[in-house]
Amino acid sequence: MKNYDIERHVTGESQFVDDVITPEGMLHAYVFYSEKAHAEILNIDLSNAEKVKGVKAIFTSKDIPGENQIGGIIPDEVLLAESKVEYIGQPVAIVIAEDQLTAKEAASKIKVKYKKLPVITNPREAFKAGQMIAPQRTFNLGDPDNSWNSCKYIVEGTVESGGQEHLYLETQGAFAYPVEGGGIKIVSSTQSPTAVQRVTARILNLPMHKVEVDVLRLGGGFGGKEDQATPWAAMAGLASFKLNKPVKLILPRQEDMIMTGKRHPYSSDFKIGINKEGKIICYEVTFYQNAGAAADLSTAILERTLFHCTNSYYIPNVKATAVSCKTNLPPNTAFRGFGGPQGMFVIESAIFKAAEKMGLDPSEIQKKNLLNEDDQFPYGQKTENCHSGITWKNAEEKYSINTIRDEVKKFNAENNIFKKGVSFMPICFGISFTNTSMNQASALVHVYTDGSISVSTAAVEMGQGINEKIRQVVSKVFSVNIDRVKTETTNTTRIANTSPTAASTGADLNGKATERACQHILRQLKEIAAEILNASSITHVEVIDEVVHCDGNKSNLKWEELIKRAHLKRFNLSSHAFYATPGVYFDQEKEKGNPFAYHVYGTAIIEATVDCLRGTYKIDSVKAIHDFGKSFNPLIDKGQAEGAIVQGLGWMTIEEVIYDENGKLLTDALSTYKVPDIHFTPDIQVDFLKNSDNLKGIFKSKAIGEPPFMYGIGGYFAIMNALKAFRPDADLPISAPFTPEKVLMNLYSKVEEKQPA
Numbered sequence: 213m214k215n216y217d218i219e220r221h222v223t224g225e226s227q228f229v230d231d232v233i234t235p236e237g238m239l240h241a242y243v244f245y246s247e248k249a250h251a252e253i254l255n256i257d258l259s260n261a262e263k264v265k266g267v268k269a270i271f272t273s274k275d276i277p278g279e280n281q282i283g284g285i286i287p288d289e290v291l292l293a294e295s296k297v298e299y300i301g302q303p304v305a306i307v308i309a310e311d312q313l314t315a316k317e318a319a320s321k322i323k324v325k326y327k328k329l330p331v332i333t334n335p336r337e338a339f340k341a342g343q344m345i346a347p348q349r350t351f352n353l354g355d356p357d358n359s360w361n362s363c364k365y366i367v368e369g370t371v372e373s374g375g376q377e378h379l380y381l382e383t384q385g386a387f388a389y390p391v392e393g394g395g396i397k398i399v400s401s402t403q404s405p406t407a408v409q410r411v412t413a414r415i416l417n418l419p420m421h422k423v424e425v426d427v428l429r430l431g432g433g434f435g436g437k438e439d440q441a442t443p444w445a446a447m448a449g450l451a452s453f454k455l456n457k458p459v460k461l462i463l464p465r466q467e468d469m470i471m472t473g474k475r476h477p478y479s480s481d482f483k484i485g486i487n488k489e490g491k492i493i494c495y496e497v498t499f500y501q502n503a504g505a506a507a508d509l510s511t512a513i514l515e516r517t518l519f520h521c522t523n524s525y526y527i528p529n530v531k532a533t534a535v536s537c538k539t540n541l542p543p544n545t546a547f548r549g550f551g552g553p554q555g556m557f558v559i560e561s562a563i564f565k566a567a568e569k570m571g572l573d574p575s576e577i578q579k580k581n582l583l584n585e586d587d588q589f590p591y592g593q594k595t596e597n598c599h600s601g602i603t604w605k606n607a608e609e610k611y612s613i614n615t616i617r618d619e620v621k622k623f624n625a626e627n628n629i630f631k632k633g634v635s636f637m638p639i640c641f642g643i644s645f646t647n648t649s650m651n652q653a654s655a656l657v658h659v660y661t662d663g664s665i666s667v668s669t670a671a672v673e674m675g676q677g678i679n680e681k682i683r684q685v686v687s688k689v690f691s692v693n694i695d696r697v698k699t700e701t702t703n704t705t706r707i708a709n710t711s712p713t714a715a716s717t718g719a720d721l722n723g724k725a726t727e728r729a730c731q732h733i734l735r736q737l738k739e740i741a742a743e744i745l746n747a748s749s750i751t752h753v754e755v756i757d758e759v760v761h762c763d764g765n766k767s768n769l770k771w772e773e774l775i776k777r778a779h780l781k782r783f784n785l786s787s788h789a790f791y792a793t794p795g796v797y798f799d800q801e802k803e804k805g806n807p808f809a810y811h812v813y814g815t816a817i818i819e820a821t822v823d824c825l826r827g828t829y830k831i832d833s834v835k836a837i838h839d840f841g842k843s844f845n846p847l848i849d850k851g852q853a854e855g856a857i858v859q860g861l862g863w864m865t866i867e868e869v870i871y872d873e874n875g876k877l878l879t880d881a882l883s884t885y886k887v888p889d890i891h892f893t894p895d896i897q898v899d900f901l902k903n904s905d906n907l908k909g910i911f912k913s914k915a916i917g918e919p920p921f922m923y924g925i926g927g928y929f930a931i932m933n934a935l936k937a938f939r940p941d942a943d944l945p946i947s948a949p950f951t952p953e954k955v956l957m958n959l960y961s962k963v964e965e966k967q968p969a
């Protein structure tokens with residue numbers, strides 16, 4: 213079993229946006245962006261830029277025929293700046309030239325006169341100044357205000373978590389070309405073809421049917437192309453439409469890093485109350501989300517932070533407040549976990565700090581408070597087939613936690629400079645778009661007369677292996693060899709009104725739509741088979757391994773012959789089917805509902821070794837019992853888990869997004885922004901939780917894309933525990949990422965560091 217794309221990737225045949233054979237006469241775009249984080253635009257002088265040889269045109273907001281508006285949830289974001297700019301990297305003009313370098317050179321000759329305005333980069337400052345993206349929200353459970361009395365231990369604190377660069381290997385990009393009748397066709401590297409179509413239509417003042425969007429595959433998305441692939445496609449569309457020529461826009465890496473938003477940094481306050489038995493009685497938390505200069509997906513991300521603020525614990529009294537703060541940074545956006553990791557990091561920090569006060573290992577509190585069957589989340593939904601306890605117990609046993617602890621103890625007793633730490637990280641992640649209406653997908657399946665099969669869905673392949681899974685669905689429903697099945701590009705003319713491939717729902721939503729489409733065709737095929745084999749009804753016939761069986765006996769009728777006969781008899785060999793997740797809803801007024809189809813559980817044990825002289829460290833191992841449901845592609849699923857774990861560790865440890873006080877990104881290249889490589893990567897062991905059937909997922913599986921990301925949070929606390937072995941009494945601040953520099957400071961800080969505001 214292997215991923216469909218593997219051979220093409222390895223031989224270099226796989227095409228990304230910049231590789232696709234393009235129409236003749238392609239022009240190239242470069243985006244001129246704001247150099248100020250907050251300013252009025254007094255004047256834009258294009259004259260010197262226009263004189264550069266090879267420049268064809270320069271477009272500003274004035275050239276937009278439709279509405280200069282790209283906001284998806286809240287209409288608060290322009291495609292091209294008008295009278296003001298709100299972050300460094302905000303697009304101001306698009307330069308079109310014969311090649312990208314010429315366009316870039318011309319862009320450097322554009323002169324803008326700015327009148328500087330005050331810059332805010334910190335979410336708490338923005339909040340104080342009243343700069344909110346939307347009204348704040350609060351989730352309530354039980355009676356938080358009156359339950360502190362029954363707590364023996366009450367601990368308060370502040371938690372910081374940083375941004376994260378998506379670093380998809382393929383940078384943002386698209387090309388567009390005019391088509392007959394005044395329409396436009398766009399090839400885009402987007403997780404959301406429909407968002408590209410809708411926004412481009414709005415920008416160009418066209419009906420959506422005149423904008424066709426095609427997506428072959430992405431060189432990674434990780435959420436960074438859920439909303440933020442749209443502007444580049446719309447810009448290519450705009451230029452192509454105006455010039456009546458094909459136009460390509462590919463962001464160079466540095467521009468991509470400067471201009472696009474990242475994972476949202478959060479600054480949070482918590483208060484946790486625990487009784488003498490170690491049960492968490494009450495939890496109060498306030499999240500300040502650094503949204504950047506526009507809403508983008510921030511409000512949806514904030515909502516998921518609230519949904520996951522108690523992670524895998526049952527807490528009877530909860531008050532969780534979250535506010536999205538507008539700052540002068542690029543609009544932050546979706547990133548694997550979608551606000552969930554930020555929420556979970558705070559409860560884990562609260563438990564860590566409470567354990568410190570109680571003189572316990574955090575795992576004692578974690579374990580005592582795990583969710584049980586029928587426990588209620590702060591948003592009203594109750595657990596069903598809860599696997600919190602079982603994954604924890606299996607992890608303890610399978611990975612011999614007592615042996616690990618003994619070894620760590622021994623090591624720490626024998627070593628003065630190197631110290632080891634171990635942590636547990638349980639996870640619980642809800643599957644479904646929290647915006648109920650987005651939980652829909654469709655599929656279009658054609659069986660050709662030679663027996664080969666083509667399938668189109670709303671799913672976008674970005675490396676997560678969705679195409680292989682869709683092929684498996686087709687192959688399984690028809691019981692034919694998987695080599696007969698081809699997944700087509702994701703295209704808005706074949707599959708309309710798509711939700712983005714996101715929220716880890718790609719396989720469930722599109723797989724189920726595909727399953728239905730295949731079942732429609734199969735029904736027709738069974739009818740013709742029953743006729744040919746003189747069976748009294750279709751219940752007697754079945755296709756097994758490409759051969760029709762009648763009452764369990766193999767017939768002579770094979771797949772290819774069956775298809776030919778069906779066609780001659782004028783049966784429909786194509787089907788379009790639709791799927792919408794049943795039973796999900798959420799009431800934003802009451803902040804209660806049943807937003808998730810199901811939850812994904814798991815427990816990881818993480819070990820780290822810290823060099824307490826230098827502050828450097830190694831994450832030694834991550835071992836996880838993960839609830840995959842009944843995986844129907846264990847290889848892909850394991851790969852997803854491993855990749856997510858490394859990405860989660862990166863967020864918690866070495867990946868540091870730094871903006872200076874003027875809103876300028878200092879970490880805009882791989883020389884300054886460090887990501888995990890193979891040397892960083894620990895030993896990872898992911899084991900499948902046994903006997904986990906999930907009736908709500910495709911073929912009883914569970915979604916895999918995002919949940920394992922959050923095991924990475926355990927990396928932070930494994931390092932913390934190692935520090936505790938070196939400095940048992942220090943009350944260290946919690947501030948991710950835990951870079952080696954920060955670890956070093958924490959090892960030797962004389963006074964307790966003040967939390968960065």
Ligand code: MTE
Pocket residue numbers: 431432433434435547548549674675676678713714715716717718719852855915916917918
């Ligand atoms: N894996 C790879 N290789 N590349 C990606 O861009 N994106 C992740 C995850 N795994 C991603 C990935 C994110 S953020 C999501 S939401 C899911 O894949 C989306 O795909 P799925 O819904 O098919 O799981």
Ligand code: LUZ
Pocket residue numbers: 438509512516546549550644645646647650714715716
């Ligand atoms: N995108 C979205 C997501 O629009 N809604 C979600 O709930 C979500 N969850 C995870 C990742 N992307």
Ligand code: MOS
Pocket residue numbers: 403433434435436438546547548549550713714715716
């Ligand atoms: Mo993933 S953040 O849902 O694209």
